[in-house]
Each structure stands twice: as C-alpha cells, then as structure tokens.
Amino acid sequence: QKEVEQNSGPLSVPEGAIASLNCTYSDRGSQSFFWYRQYSGKSPELIMFIYSNGDKEDGRFTAQLNKASQYVSLLIRDSQPSDSATYLCAANAYSGAGSYQLTFGKGTKLSVIP
Amino acid sequence: ETGVTQTPRHLVMGMTNKKSLKCEQHLGHNAMYWYKQSAKKPLELMFVYSLEERVENNSVPSRFSPECPNSSHLFLHLHTLQPEDSALYLCASSPRTAGNTIYFGEGSWLTVV
Numbered sequence: 379q380k381e382v383e384q385n386s387g388p389l390s391v392p393e394g395a396i397a398s399l400n401c402t403y404s405d406r407g408s409q410s411f412f413w414y415r416q417y418s419g420k421s422p423e424l425i426m427f428i429y430s431n432g433d434k435e436d437g438r439f440t441a442q443l444n445k446a447s448q449y450v451s452l453l454i455r456d457s458q459p460s461d462s463a464t465y466l467c468a469a470n471a472y473s474g475a476g477s478y479q480l481t482f483g484k485g486t487k488l489s490v491i492p
Numbered sequence: 493e494t495g496v497t498q499t500p501r502h503l504v505m506g507m508t509n510k511k512s513l514k515c516e517q518h519l520g521h522n523a524m525y526w527y528k529q530s531a532k533k534p535l536e537l538m539f540v541y542s543l544e545e546r547v548e549n550n551s552v553p554s555r556f557s558p559e560c561p562n563s564s565h566l567f568l569h570l571h572t573l574q575p576e577d578s579a580l581y582l583c584a585s586s587p588r589t590a591g592n593t594i595y596f597g598e599g600s601w602l603t604v605v
Contacts (some may be wrong), residue, residue, distance in 0.1 A: 382534070412593065421582055421599045422535075466535070480594055482535040 380405040382469050384483035393492050401467030401483055404448070407462070408469035408481075411443055411450045416464045416485065425465075426452070452461040457490045495519040496597035498583050504603045505573065513600045514569040515583030524566040525594065526558060527582040535582070541566060573604045 391397045403411070405411040410429040414422035418466040428434045428441040428450070450469075454461055464485040471479060493533060496517045505511050526538040538572055540554045543561040555577075557569040580601055586594040 414596075421580075424593060424595070427593055468535075472522045479537060479540065481533075481537075482530070484534045 380469070381480045382467055382481050382483040384465075384467050384486050386484055387487040388489050389486055390489045390491055392458050393457060393490055395457050397461065397488055397490070399454075399465050399467075399486050399488065401450045401452075402439040402448055403442060403450065403467075403481070404449065405471060405481070406445075408471050410470040410475040411441070411448075412468040412470065412480065413439075413441060413473045414466040414468065414482075416466055418463075421443070422466055443454045443487075454488075457488075459490045459492050462488055463491050469484060495583055496583055496595055498597035499601060500508075501598065502601045502603075504605060505570065506605055507573060507575070509573075511568065513581055513583075515566040515568075515597055516593070517564055517566075517585040517589075517595075517597075519585055521585035521587050521595075522563050523583040523586045524560060524563070525586075526566065526569050527584060527596075527598075529582060530582040539568075550567075556557065559595075565597040570602070573602075575604050578603045592602050 383402045412427045413425045415425050426441045428443045431443050431445055438455045440480045442451045458474045464487045466485045467483040468480040499514045525540050528536045539558040540547045544560045555572050559567040567571045580599045582599045583597040584594045
C-alpha cells in the first residue's frame with residue numbers, strides 16, 4: 379500500500395518567516411515528487427516537482443528531497459498571507475500503459491499570520 | 493484557466509437520479525484521471541485512462557461509471573449514489589511521456605441528497 383504522510387497542521391507562521399512543510403512516503407519505487415497548493419474551495423495547483431536528491435529552488439519556494447530517508451519538504455521563504463492554503467505532497471510512480479499514478483498525502487494547512 | 497475544463501461545477505442530485513460529469517482537456521495529453529476529494533481524506537484516485545483505455549480502477553463502486561470517448565474527453569456517469577458520495581470530483585490529465593506532472597481541472601462539487 380503506497381502511502382504519503384503529512385502533518386495535517388494547522389501550521390501557523392508569522393508573515394515574513396520561513397514555513398517548513400514535511401512529507402514522508404512509503405514506496406521506494408517513487409521517482410518524482412510534487413507539491414500542490416489548494417486554496418479553500420479550489421482545485422490543487424502545482425507549485426513544484428522534484429526528482430533528484432537535494433534542493434530545487436523556484437522563487438520563494440525550495441523543495442528538498444532525500445530518497446534514502448524517503449523524505450520530501452517544501453520551504454516557503456518570506457511567507458505571505460496569500461500563501462495560506464493547504465499544501466498537498468504527492469509521490470508519483472509509473473503504473474504502466476503510459477500513465478502515472480499520484481499518491482497524495484492528506485495535506486498540511488498553512489496559516490500565515492499578518 | 494488550467495487547460496482542463498470540468499462541467500458542471502456544482503451538482504445536486506437525488507439518490508435515484510442519473511447524472512454525468514464532463515471533463516475536457518486542451519493540453520494535448522494522452523492520460524486522463526478522475527479523483528475524489530472528501531473532507532479530511534487524501535485525494536483518492538478513481539480511474540485512469542491512457543490513450544482512451546482504462547488502466548486503473550481502484551475498487552470504485554459500480555454506481556460510478558467512467559467513459560473516455562477520445563483522449564480529450566472524459567465522463568463520469570453517476571447513478572443511484574449515496575449521500576456519502578458527496579465530494580469534490582477532480583478531473584486531471586498528464587502527458588504520456590513528456591513528463592509526469594498532472595494538471596487538475598477546477599472540480600465538480602457533488603451533493604447527493
């Protein structure tokens with residue numbers, strides 16, 4: 379059973395601080411990892427993906443991957459109130475016939491306090 | 493505009509009704525998906541189609557029936573649903589080989605009364 383675990387939160391950080399969101403996954407066959415942001419009442423939107431060990435930076439966002447520890451994280455620098463949302467971690471694995479199956483965590487709710 | 497369009501955005505139906513959710517993707521992708529999102533649960537993968545052939549069916553009750561007439565369109569036919577089926581139903585698509593990122597539509601909110 380493929381599982382992705384996240385702390386459901388809520389995680390509260392003051393505006394301007396660094397928000398750190400963590401995720402672990404159980405399937406060692408997972409090759410790619412995704413962070414989606416979901417505002418209340420909206421669908422998930424992709425923030426970043428990562429598939430190599432180490433860090434990947436995109437603006438205020440940094441994704442970190444450690445395959446040995448089966449651990450993925452997302453850092454949000456200079457957090458803004460508009461970053462308040464639920465962040466979904468997902469692990470991807472090829473499931474045959476040209477399709478990829480994402481297994482999602484339950485999400486971590488982030489609240490950035492002005 | 494995400495490139496994946498779902499209709500209707502909101503649907504209220506009785507337990508004896510038959511309705512359908514529609515999804516259309518404009519991204520040239522070859523794989524399409526139905527996910528279910530309920531409160532306090534992870535996103536659940538329901539069905540996967542690749543090049544119009546179903547490749548995944550994760551033990552979904554038969555009251556949900558998918559249809560993929562071509563690589564751009566996906567339907568979810570609903571009949572004799574239960575109140576616990578009320579949820580957000582998300583359609584998504586992904587390229588076959590160009591990458592493994594999936595892109596979601598805006599979702600269809602379903603309420604079964």
